[in-house]
Amino acid sequence: MSQIYRKGILALAIGSALSFSSLVQADVVIGVAGPFTGANAAYGEQFWKGATLAAEDINAAGGINGEKIKLVQGDDACEPKQAVAVANRLVDSEKVKAVIGHFCSSNTLPASDIYDEAGIISITPGSTNPQITERGLTGVFRMCGRDDQQGVVAANYIVDTLKAKKVAVIHDKDAYGQGLADAMKAQLAKRGVKEVLYEGLTRGEKDFNSLVTKIRSSGAEVVYFGGLHPEAGPLVRQMREQGVNAKFVSGDGIVSADMVTTAGGPQYTKGVLMTFGADPLKSPAGKGVVDKLRASGYEPEGYTLYSYASLQAVAAAFNGAGSTEGEAASEWLKSHTVPTVLGEKSWDGKGDLKVSDYVMYEWDDKGKYNQLP
């Protein structure tokens, strides 16, 4: 008898604790998901720095419908399996209302399904694989362009400016890398250039010497790489070591100072070309934010401002729709223009940006990248 009584008390206590916690939780919880560990942790750090500063600024300006933003981190380590686990955790136990992320396209693809099913919106600051917004999901947005836009810019540059006839196309067999390489290859074919080599390498390996020898014997003038900096660095270094002086062109997967580290110094990355959105650091709307980040000792490279802008868009949608409900917010975003640190942004029905602004960058001999005129 007393045991049943005790159990009843316990159940009551648990029940009231649960209801209390839901009462106390007045913040709007937003997940920031990306690789915070692993070889691509540099990008997770960019996401987090941008989002935390955005949350501070938005909270200081009144928050979302009067409530404060609270950020939680979701680490996918750029592993699709882990991304699914993290997405489920964010949805089920953290009860997030929106997600900024993920970074690697192969992670964003499965994770965004889970967010969409749960009726929350997700904005990826950096995943460029076209498939992400081509699956008819209502709540999936991106703050960046698509690989079929990026690949076209790269291919046109290779044909028009570099005037290359022999192009080797290398990818990392991942959704982002291969997708980008294929998009570039397709545009090359349209311009009448057939690649001399099309091969994949394995993510996580460091020795690409045999591939480099093959590139050398193909006589390529340009090597296009679809992939991320942990592989791009050693690849470009081993090319130069074997005397392959072909131009190295890649996409927005190498936008990190770690590119220089993995290549072994700026003498190897010098002259490397890449496509990326028009320099966000030069956007007049972002000046205040850039100064603030620099004052805190953090150089806002790569995706930092994209992440900041993503949170701005989420906040604007929630405020505009007057609720944190995914469908309403998604509808609002697709019909309004949002002023962000990257400038005015608006989205089409699929969740893609209406205007993408890919341009060419070149790495210099000091290990910095500059927009080409």
Add this chain to the structure above:
Amino acid sequence: MDGIFLQQLINGLTLGSVYGLIAIGYTMVYGIIGMINFAHGDVYMVSAYLAAIGLALMSFFGLHSFPVMILGTLIFSVVVTSLYGWAIERIAYKPLRNSTRLAPLISAIGMSLILQNYVQLAQGARQQGVPTLLDGALRLHIGEGFVIITYTKIFIIVASIVGMGLLTYVIQKTTLGRMCRATQQDRKMAQILGINTDRVISYVFIIGAAMAALAGVLITMNYGTFDFYAGFIIGIKAFTAAVLGGIGSLPGAMLGGIILGVSEAQFAGLVNSDYKDVFSFSLLVLILIFRPQGLLGKPHVAKV
């Protein structure tokens, strides 16, 4: 065409000799206590970090000449990594010496996770790098083509041969080597004859770690970049090399490493680099079908 073939051969030899050095750690431990030390790849990873720390220390003390730097780094990395090898055996495997065969295996997987996460926490998750130490390359003209061999690659091949030669000498000619071989043949009998087998097992872990440290320094020199996860892929490859050559056999590990490295490079060069791992593992399967004990392994005879 010849130039390309030769270039791929050299690519394969450098890769393969490094696989061989790491494979030694797997094969020696298996030979002596019959367990697969899955943490060995991560011991190599730790040694890569130690190599970078060693280089930083050298330049901090103002030692900038290449031989001094590399020697100092090598000694530092080998000594500290050996300590790791010894400590891992003490903590994770020795208490399980007389339990079931699977217990130390699980403990090894745990050790591997601990090492990865410890390095990640202590050193950060980002990619680490060291500047190029040895610049320049040898350029050989062969027919119409040419072969470029960087000095670093020559150094790797030479250092691997020296390291393996030294190890062969120790195992074949010294008292320590004799004790190792005796323990490998029959642990109980060796104990009865007055060999402290526990200590010999510790030595084996130290030797394996030292070889991994040599590989760590060489790879760090060659590729200049590594992270806390670097031990995983290369550990699997080295383990494959050990099985290919016959696990438990020292020359087998070296041979397996070279075969694996060269076949990977040649396949990537002649056919396609997408499927080079498929090719090397198919090779492994084929060899194991016809020689289950591996190339140089001794067939397992049931003791009566």
